[in-house]
Amino acid sequence: MHMPRNGFKAALAKDATHYGIWAGFATGYAAEIVASLGYDWMLIDGEHAPNTVPSVLNQLQTVAPYTTAPVVRAVNGDASLIKQLLDVGAQTLMIPMVETAEQAQALVRAMRYPPHGIRGVGGGLTRATRWDGVDNYLNTAHEQLCLIVQVESRLGVENVAAIAAVEGVDAVFIGPADLSIGLGHAGNPGHPEVQERIKHAIDATLAAGKVSGILAPNEDDARRYQAWGCRFIAVAIDISLLRQSALATLARYRPAADTQAPSRTY
Template sequence: MASKKSLKSRLQDGEKLLGHFLLSFSPELAEIAARAGFDFIIVDMEHGAGGIREALHCIRAIEAAGCSTVLRVPDISQAWAKKALDLGPDGIMFPMVETGRSASEAVSFCRYRPDGVRGCAYSVVRDSNFGFDDGYLGNYADKLFIMCQIESEEGVKNVKEIVAVDGMDCVMMGPRDLSASLGILNDPGNPKLKSVMRVAETAVLASDPANGGAYLAGMARAQDKTGDLRARGYHVVLGSTDVSLYKKAVVDEVNAFKA
């Protein structure tokens, strides 16, 4: 079986990628989403109910369907990054990155010494195929896609230094937390939010991913559909969550019956 292309290499080849958030930690829903044609699935350990063991089951289901997995960890933590990366995902997402220093720390948690501080158990963890991958240490960093979320006013203020961090591949915008930090919680159409979002978007898109810059990722919303984000230059778009799709489907069915 031919190995699939990494997310990083696909973006380098000019592809636009569509992702899906998995909060339910259901391997069945993960596999369905993968087979539907999403480019990658984010298994969300920040807001989802599952942990490391449940995430592993989802990764296996996603891989079986030929798709890629990104794990979103709960915070910028060496311990969480180590546990997540040892499972062998294709990428990792760190939430609430607000400074270049925190982005640098996140990257260091993904690299073995001397390039970082990741704990060394590479001969026995799934990331190296339990030691069967003889070339693992030579290419693990090239394959891993590192995403940092900008979700606050402070993060937008420091976006240029975040983008400039070596090894950080992608800036993921977080409009909901960003709106909360601006004092306009649950007001996604607020002009202030749009203006601040544009500042961050412009800074990321002005960088060159091939020369130390970053790719731009974002979540589709009612105000910003997948096509809108793609048209604005986003390289990576998150289209939906499993929970929201299921909620809409069951509400529509119940309402249709009661009508």
């Protein structure tokens, strides 16, 4: 059996913009709806959605027949958790709150087998190897794995050039919400200081020869970040879409109790 191809990693090598959607419901049924819509990629969120390794596995299995590529965000950079997520078949991982090149290097090691890393061998126990069905998996697994590091703090942006330069880091993803609050502008990623830091992070990532991504559900933000060079942009969040659509539908029949505009942060 051949190694399963990582469609997301292959797409990043092309000079095009790839539009994604956050999947936050933590169920295979909802994830399949999202995967059937035609987005280029989807983020199965293990940081802020109530996901566990078994629920991530369920969603990976559910969306496998679709062309939308799954990206799994871990709750943190713990090497043991990374091992589990890789073993259940995640091929693209996003790790939040990366602030130094040393952190990025440790994440690369967590995704690779010795002598180049520390990933433990699960062999026939793991979906990643198709239960020992993939030929030469131990020596070729890294070819289809993709590591996205998330830069979303003042320190992370200060170190973004060194982070992006780490061999084995495939892309840098900017988190406007955490960055804005860390800079003292809670809920306001449009603040000039935040925007300057985002632009700096994008420029530094591109200068390192890596791909830059960002979360931008607001269309004006998404188009600006695309013009700045972001190549994979999450332009929607499934939970937010449900809430906004439900409120808009109710408002057609009675005055809306909640008139707040959709947030630009998420």
